[in-house]
Amino acid sequence: MRSSLALIATAGLVAVALTGCATAPAPEAAPGNSSEAITVTGKLGSEPKVSFPTPLEPAETQCTEIIAGSGPLLEEGQLALVGFAVYNGVTGDQIAAQGFDEAVPLATNNQPMVGFTKALTCAREGSRVAVVVPPKDGFGPNGNASLQVEPTDSLVVVMDVERAFPARADGTTQLTRDGFPAVVLAPDGRPGITVPQIDPPKSLQQETLLAGSGQVVEDGDTVVVNxxxxxxxxxxxxxxxxxxxxxxxxxxxxxAQVIPGFSKAIVGQKVGSQVAVIIPPSEGYGDQGNAQVPANSTLFFVVDILGVI
Structure with a gap:
């Protein structure tokens, strides 16, 4: 079933694309007759009971907030912990339900299904939304035979956004030592890095660029980072x-699921921090390297610690 659901979302780390916004986020779907026809009961975070008249066949994706969330709408670059249930909007059959026992991380990028994108643009932390997705925003003209979705079938999605993480670190700016690589942040928080033309240190060196005030990352934690x-x-x-x-x-x-130096730079730091770390080959990819990293390479990372799951 996991491979069959790959076009909706994977069972672990999944990504959903937003088109992005220069200022405040704006929803890409509005309520309509189809989304307003969906009845949803149950508590946020538990698998809902969903009913709706069939067929639902809107021309555009529609989204209705069933349970009101708090804070701003999700925007480009955020990751959220989400549970979702998906139904065939023509037959009424359930296609999938994931994340209600343990919410799955959804990031606001890279999702091939436009309907999931639009669902998140009208949600915020604590929201439950009901969404109706026409074929053009769903599986497209080929449908999905393995899920018994015909090319003309719409989809109904009920999505719970249990927790949302920021897209960038929000800590207090700290001074760094001379000779350390320079880091300049773009308006969206993306780092630009200038490495000094000097020999790298032989041991792991790190600096805190932004000091956060959140939870301390401990050994064994699952972290959210940019x-x-x-x-x-x-x-x-x-x-x-x-x-x-x-x-x-x-x-x-x-x-750790990453190279040792990267992991060491994060453990003991607080959520909301941005850390920079110089990683020697012995703490990185060693004398083997990989497709992107030559053997015996010293590496430099800038890491925004966004949360602990």
Whole structure:
């Protein structure tokens, strides 16, 4: 079933794209007769009971807030913990339900299904929204035979946004030492990095660029971060969640899912912090390297610590 649902969302880390906004976020879907016809009962965070007349066949994606959330609408670059249920809007059959026992992370980028994008643009932390997605914003002209969705079938989505994470660190600016790479932030928080033309240190070195005031990250935690990594030798960006369009989550500490130096830089830091770390080869990709990192490379990362799941 996991592969069948890949076009909706994966069962673990999934991404949903927003078109973005220069100022305040604006919803990309409004209430309509179809979304207002959906009846939803149950508590936020528990799998809802959903009923609606069939067929629902709107020309455009419609979205109605069932449970009012708090704070601003979700915007580009955020990650949220979400539960969602999906139904065929023509037959009424349930297609999937995920995240209600344990909410799944949805990031506001990279989702191939436009309807999920538009669903998140009308949601905020604590929201439950009911969305009706026409075929053009769903599986498109081919439908999805494995899910028994015909090319002309709409989708009904009920989505709970249990928790939303910021897109960038919000800590207090700190001074850094001389000779450390310079970091300049774009308006959206994306870091620009200039590496000094000096030999790198032989050991791991780190600085706190923005000091957060949130939860302390502990060994074994799953964290939400945005990051950019460059090669010390020439400043080339070899990996960046900012460039990939979405924050990421991973485990840090003894069972870390990332290179040792990256994990060590995060454990003990507070949520809301932005840290910068120089990682020698022994704490990075060593004498093997990988497709993006030459062997024996010193690396430099800037990491925004956005939350702990």
């Amino acid at each position: 990051y950019t990594g460059v090669l010390w030798d020439d400043g080339t960006v070899f990996d960046s969640s900012w460039e990939n369009g979405a924050p990421v989550t991973f485990t840090v500490g003894a069972d």
